[in-house]
Amino acid sequence: MKIITYNVNGLRAVIQKGFVEWLKATQADVICLQETKAYSSQIPLVLFEELGYQTYFQSAEKKGYSGVAIFTKNMPKKITKGYDLPSEIDDNEGRIIRADFEDLSILSVYMPSGSSGEDRRDFKMRWNRNFHQYIQMLKKEIPNLLIVGDYNICHQPIDIHNPKANMKTSGFLPEEREWLDSFFESGFVDTFRHLNKEPHNYTWWSAWGTAREKNLGWRIDYQAISSHLIDRLQRAVILNEVKFSDHCPVLIEIE
DNA sequence: ATGGTCGATAGTCGA
Numbered sequence: 382m383k384i385i386t387y388n389v390n391g392l393r394a395v396i397q398k399g400f401v402e403w404l405k406a407t408q409a410d411v412i413c414l415q416e417t418k419a420y421s422s423q424i425p426l427v428l429f430e431e432l433g434y435q436t437y438f439q440s441a442e443k444k445g446y447s448g449v450a451i452f453t454k455n456m457p458k459k460i461t462k463g464y465d466l467p468s469e470i471d472d473n474e475g476r477i478i479r480a481d482f483e484d485l486s487i488l489s490v491y492m493p494s495g496s497s498g499e500d501r502r503d504f505k506m507r508w509n510r511n512f513h514q515y516i517q518m519l520k521k522e523i524p525n526l527l528i529v530g531d532y533n534i535c536h537q538p539i540d541i542h543n544p545k546a547n548m549k550t551s552g553f554l555p556e557e558r559e560w561l562d563s564f565f566e567s568g569f570v571d572t573f574r575h576l577n578k579e580p581h582n583y584t585w586w587s588a589w590g591t592a593r594e595k596n597l598g599w600r601i602d603y604q605a606i607s608s609h610l611i612d613r614l615q616r617a618v619i620l621n622e623v624k625f626s627d628h629c630p631v632l633i634e635i636e
Numbered sequence: 637a638t639g640g641t642c643g644a645t646a647g648t649c650g651a
Contacts, residue, residue: 390642390643390651391643393643394642394643394644416643416651418643418644444644444645445643445644445645446644446649496650496651497649497650501650501651533651587640588641588642588651589639589641590639590640627641627642
């Protein structure tokens with residue numbers, strides 16, 4: 382099973398740049414999207430249906446903002462948009478969607494950015510802690526989880542081009558990294574890092590200057606799998622040659 | 637610390 386996660390930074394924009402043709406060539410079974418910035422009614426869904434995908438969206442209340450989606454060739458047993466267990470924060474920003482398959486549930490998640498100010502940095506921490514509580518409840522019901530998407534946090538110094546300069550930048554703050562530590566330690570494996578210990582592997586590049594050309598980036602997009610499923614992992618790669626967005630896709634294959 | 641770009645929108649905002 383081939384699964385891709387991709388923060389597209391506007392689904393309509395990437396469609397104009399050749400996203401559909403690229404997706405066809407990937408032969409992905411499931412693609413999880415973040416920052417769709419659209420309601421499903423604004424997307425020509427037939428383009429994806431022609432490739433054999435069923436399309437599911439969880440959009441923000443605010444028009445043109447955030448939003449996640451899952452496109453899948455296999456029929457899911459159930460789709461859940463937002464939270465389906467008690468939660469202190471509603472998913473009105475369109476950050477969570479889940480597809481349940483026979484032996485695996487896949488969540489496409491867009492965790493908040495904290496880059497636009499103190500309010501959003503605080504919201505990010507509250508959101509992440511609430512999300513983690515939800516996942517801990519959910520895994521009792523559904524042990525086999527794959528949680529993919531834009532986490533908006535670099536985990537370790539190896540995951541960012543300039544760790545020292547970014548110690549006070551949201552996305553690499555100690556408390557954010559500690560949250561990600563606790564998230565993984567609660568029963569998930571960072572699939573890419575499990576198979577690849579090399580530096581300079583990033584999934585997002587700033588629009589400043591020539592950051593992408595020089596590969597001065599951050600690894601903030603992950604595919605996290607329930608630890609007991611790690612033996613099913615066959616491949617995990619960052620598709621950094623794909624440039625429809627300021628992020629790039631991450632691909633895994635599992636048995 | 638500073639700086640520029642983009643997508644979606646119609647306000648500028650959020651990233």
